Amino acid sequence: MPLVYIGLGSNLGDREATIRRALKLLAAGGGIEVEAVSSLRETDPVGYADQPRFLNGAAALRTQLAPRAVLGRLQHVERALGRDRSGPRFGPRTIDLDLLLYDGEQINETGLEIPHPRLAERRFVLEPLAELDSALEVPGRGSVRALLAALQ
Numbered sequence: 001m002p003l004v005y006i007g008l009g010s011n012l013g014d015r016e017a018t019i020r021r022a023l024k025l026l027a028a029g030g031g032i033e034v035e036a037v038s039s040l041r042e043t044d045p046v047g048y049a050d051q052p053r054f055l056n057g058a059a060a061l062r063t064q065l066a067p068r069a070v071l072g073r074l075q076h077v078e079r080a081l082g083r084d085r086s087g088p089r090f091g092p093r094t095i096d097l098d099l100l101l102y103d104g105e106q107i108n109e110t111g112l113e114i115p116h117p118r119l120a121e122r123r124f125v126l127e128p129l130a131e132l133d134s135a136l137e138v139p140g141r142g143s144v145r146a147l148l149a150a151l152q
Contacts, residue, residue, distance in 0.1 A: 001033075001062040002103035004070055005132070007116070007125050008040070008057045009096035015055035016040060018081055018095050023059060025077045026097075032073065036060040038128035046122065051092040058100065058128035067102045068112055074099060100125065106139045115139055120147045 010018045019040065027034050040057040063070055074097040082094040100116045107114040115138050119125050126148045129136055136144045 004061045004063050005101040006059050007098035007100050009054050011052045011054040012092050012094045022077050022095050031064045033062040035062050036132050038131040043124040056124040060132050071099050104139055123151050
């Protein structure tokens with residue numbers, strides 16, 4: 001089964017409980033197995049500073065689902081956990097689930113870009129990915145280690 005990496009984030013409510021609930025809901029829907037979850041870390045908001053700090057991490061999943069179906073499942077779980085997209089871009093949210101990598105593929109379609117377009121600029125994404133797999137390669141961009149070093 002393809003190996004998929006997702007980003008996990010929350011800055012409203014019981015952040016850790018919401019992230020744990022999101023992982024359970026992802027697996028409960030069938031076709032997705034949670035293989036590993038990074039530690040969760042406090043991070044400052046990016047892009048919209050006037051909001052609470054985030055709790056961020058990443059998870060490795062095995063899935064039978066195609067990339068767009070995985071994205072659909074992530075969005076479904078976000079909605080089920082109260083994600084409201086009517087506020088400012090990069091604003092506060094109960095849960096944020098980002099499809100970061102899908103089995104080494106590169107996809108650029110309307111509404112679906114893999115690797116995630118901002119993955120290489122975000123320490124709060126790269127650090128948990130490196131924790132899950134220190135040798136992980138980002139298609140077309142290099143290793144997670146090299147991307148992290150470039151942010152120093």
